[in-house]
Amino acid sequence: MSLPDTHVRAATERAVTAVRDTTLTRSEAARTGRGIIAELPGFRTGDALASAVLTAAAPQRMAVYDRRVQHALDTLRLPLTPTTGRYGRYLQLLDDLLHHGGARADGWTARDIGTALYWTRRPAPTPSR
Numbered sequence: 001m002s003l004p005d006t007h008v009r010a011a012t013e014r015a016v017t018a019v020r021d022t023t024l025t026r027s028e029a030a031r032t033g034r035g036i037i038a039e040l041p042g043f044r045t046g047d048a049l050a051s052a053v054l055t056a057a058a059p060q061r062m063a064v065y066d067r068r069v070q071h072a073l074d075t076l077r078l079p080l081t082p083t084t085g086r087y088g089r090y091l092q093l094l095d096d097l098l099h100h101g102g103a104r105a106d107g108w109t110a111r112d113i114g115t116a117l118y119w120t121r122r123p124a125p126t127p128s129r
Contacts, residue, residue: 003041011039012053019058026061026095026110030054031088033062047087054087055111063114065090072117 018024019033033054037043043050048066055062065087073080073093080090094110 008040011036015054016057019054019062022061025092027088027092029058030062030091031085033057034087047090051087051090055114059111060109063091063094063110064118065114066118069114069117072120075120 015033015036018036019029021029021032024032034047034050037050037053043053048064051062051065055064069090070080078093080086080093091110094113097113098108098110
């Protein structure tokens, strides 16, 4: 609440412009947008909230990253370390999956794969009584 509204709007606009920039690869756009939005409080650590905002800005290019997606990636043995630049690497991984899928991935977006990863984690079984 301490930042002027104009600063928040300017940073948000730059981040939105970055993720919508089709001259950048999806992972470059994600990395750039994530770096810009990190200027704002609440977006400096963790990728879940930032990825949700960036995905809302460019739903055909971006995808949400959160702990459920990370769990699915771990289960599938697709490495994604929690080091700096994780969101850009996540989008690169999704691009690799899209290209690897070939014709079977026709019409799929990064968001579609991210959503599928999100839902791969099954809820914990309820204890029987």
